[in-house]
Amino acid sequence: MGKKKVLVVGQGGREHSLVWKLAASPEVGQVFAAPGNAGIAGQAECVAISPTDIEGLLQFAREQQIDLTVVGPEAPLMAGLVDVFKANHLRIFGPSGLAARIEGSKVFSKNLMQKYGIPTAAYRVFDRIEEAVSYARACFLGGSQAPVVIKADGLAAGKGVVVVHSEAEAVEALQDMMVKRVFGEAGDRVVIEECLVGEEVSVFALVDGEHVVPLVAAQDHKRVFDNDQGPNTGGMGAYSPAPVYTPELHQTVLHDILVPTVRAMAAEGCPYQGVLYAGLMVTAEGPRVLEFNARFGDPETQVVIPRLDCDLLPLLEAVVDGALDKAAVSFSAEACVCVVLASGGYPGDYSRGLEISGLDSLSPETLVFHAGTKRIGESLVTDGGRVLGIVSKGPDIRTAIDRVYAEVPKVQFPGVHYRTDIGRKALER
Numbered sequence: 001m002g003k004k005k006v007l008v009v010g011q012g013g014r015e016h017s018l019v020w021k022l023a024a025s026p027e028v029g030q031v032f033a034a035p036g037n038a039g040i041a042g043q044a045e046c047v048a049i050s051p052t053d054i055e056g057l058l059q060f061a062r063e064q065q066i067d068l069t070v071v072g073p074e075a076p077l078m079a080g081l082v083d084v085f086k087a088n089h090l091r092i093f094g095p096s097g098l099a100a101r102i103e104g105s106k107v108f109s110k111n112l113m114q115k116y117g118i119p120t121a122a123y124r125v126f127d128r129i130e131e132a133v134s135y136a137r138a139c140f141l142g143g144s145q146a147p148v149v150i151k152a153d154g155l156a157a158g159k160g161v162v163v164v165h166s167e168a169e170a171v172e173a174l175q176d177m178m179v180k181r182v183f184g185e186a187g188d189r190v191v192i193e194e195c196l197v198g199e200e201v202s203v204f205a206l207v208d209g210e211h212v213v214p215l216v217a218a219q220d221h222k223r224v225f226d227n228d229q230g231p232n233t234g235g236m237g238a239y240s241p242a243p244v245y246t247p248e249l250h251q252t253v254l255h256d257i258l259v260p261t262v263r264a265m266a267a268e269g270c271p272y273q274g275v276l277y278a279g280l281m282v283t284a285e286g287p288r289v290l291e292f293n294a295r296f297g298d299p300e301t302q303v304v305i306p307r308l309d310c311d312l313l314p315l316l317e318a319v320v321d322g323a324l325d326k327a328a329v330s331f332s333a334e335a336c337v338c339v340v341l342a343s344g345g346y347p348g349d350y351s352r353g354l355e356i357s358g359l360d361s362l363s364p365e366t367l368v369f370h371a372g373t374k375r376i377g378e379s380l381v382t383d384g385g386r387v388l389g390i391v392s393k394g395p396d397i398r399t400a401i402d403r404v405y406a407e408v409p410k411v412q413f414p415g416v417h418y419r420t421d422i423g424r425k426a427l428e429r
Helices: 013-023 054-064 074-078 081-087 106-116 129-139 167-179 247-267 301-307 312-321 397-410 424-428
Strands: 004-010 028-035 068-071 123-126 148-152 161-164 190-194 199-208 212-214 223-225 229-232 237-240 273-283 286-293 335-342 367-370 373-376 379-382 386-394
Touching (some): 013 028, 013 301, 013 367, 028 054, 068 312, 074 081, 106 123, 106 247, 106 286, 161 167, 167 190, 199 247, 199 312, 212 247, 237 397, 301 367, 301 386, 386 397, 397 424
Parallel strands (some): 004 028, 004 068
Antiparallel strands (some): 199 212, 223 229, 237 335
């Protein structure tokens, strides 16, 4: 039997880490990426097809006789890419359009959790600005200092969640979402919920519709500046393992959150297949779901996948085949830390096309996952807000942090920005 052809859909650091791992599989002969980036091009053949060009992806997969397609980002999942491929008898890793609503609609997700008793923050849903503003104002009556979280219902590239600390901030956030429509139709409905207090952790699990195989936990750093200051981003870095995620907590999450959610999705007529990403807050009362995502996280994947001690391909195929109960997964005990190098100005306006230097001076053990890069002639240049993920491993978090921050300053481009405190919470524990 010949070696397999794999297509990875997407163009970020998450997809680069998936491509890197799949290209190392003894079962894989060729990896394609649509559209990929300059770093991915080192391990895969990049094809100029947009992740949401479903017809283009279908035609390519047929022509190339792709054995497995792996979907990275959320937009093609919500658009029904998996449904179209399955209808055409093509093997694809990811949830159906209906199942992807667990990420694509905050309202669907919150209502599902409420119905099936999955622990999450108390919330209300609004589709009229007047009622939303009235409720938000009531939250701050009597001088209440407790922050409130306002979420756009739909996909907003990780930026549709605002924590507000006053009535004025709440009204401004609601105006932005529901009137100015800064997130487009994603903000036509909003969720207003209590602000949970604790430490965040990201937990991925492979799900084949029935069986659940958890992967190792990671912690993401969403804010753009050190000490969790500034606006939310897609993620400025991550580390794994997360000390807050103890073996006891893992059992609780599996028993109270992951398994019940998978059963709930099946009961709702939209069984879940793919990777289920639970963004959790570890509160004094136990773990609570902040949100679910229908795909691997970015940049958490860049620290979870390098710790995977086994071949990724058979795991993804077991999900597609509904055979996860027969799959074996193993992880290295090593720690892994990723620091994201971002364009100056991100997550606001930033320049593209700035030349990147210094990658050839990194130590051979350092992993580099490209997020927003492209080649112009011989030059490697920036092509996004998050440009590169620099990743180091070590026997413990302290060593991995020291190693990655010894490497990060070697890479330069005009306006480069990164956080200097990725992983600090793990050390404080």
